[in-house]
Amino acid sequence: MSLKAYKKKRKFAKTPEPSATIKKSSGKKLIFVVHEHHASHLHWDLRLEMDGVLKSWAVPKIPPITKNIKRLAIQVEDHPLAYANFHGIIPEGNYGAGKMIIWDKGKYNLLDKNPKKIIAELHGKKLKGKYALIKTSYGNKKGWLFFKI
Ligand code: MN
Numbered sequence: 659m660s661l662k663a664y665k666k667k668r669k670f671a672k673t674p675e676p677s678a679t680i681k682k683s684s685g686k687k688l689i690f691v692v693h694e695h696h697a698s699h700l701h702w703d704l705r706l707e708m709d710g711v712l713k714s715w716a717v718p719k720i721p722p723i724t725k726n727i728k729r730l731a732i733q734v735e736d737h738p739l740a741y742a743n744f745h746g747i748i749p750e751g752n753y754g755a756g757k758m759i760i761w762d763k764g765k766y767n768l769l770d771k772n773p774k775k776i777i778a779e780l781h782g783k784k785l786k787g788k789y790a791l792i793k794t795s796y797g798n799k800k801g802w803l804f805f806k807i
Pocket of ligand 1: 695697701702703716754
């Protein structure tokens with residue numbers, strides 16, 4: 659796990675975002691957060707705690723709260739765990755400039771994980787139940803599909 663890419667994209671003197679710190683997970687309960695990110699294009703950032711960081715995916719459309727809706731999710735750089743509490747405004751001229759709102763947050767259970775598949779049971783206010791992230795086999799190497807199962 660590395661926050662190198664996260665660090666490289668940001669100037670911490672100029673953005674209120676948390677600095678790059680890898681923390682040991684505090685226990686069995688993992689956290690997830692979904693940010694509604696009003697950047698140049700509105701998108702949602704799904705973040706799952708894994709190995710001391712938040713694995714992150716940018717989801718161009720609102721995450722599904724019901725089954726039978728599949729969303730593209732583009733994997734982006736790992737974020738520090740502290741990002742789960744971050745909301746605010748990333749100032750103009752910085753990476754990801756715009757308003758960042760916590761859209762949903764909660765604990766989750768990791769049910770299955772391999773390099774191409776993550777199954778998680780989310781306990782959020784909006785996202786509840788079992789969700790899958792499946793790596794797409796075509797096109798963008800960072801492309802995944804996110805949906806409720
Ligand atoms: Mn984003």
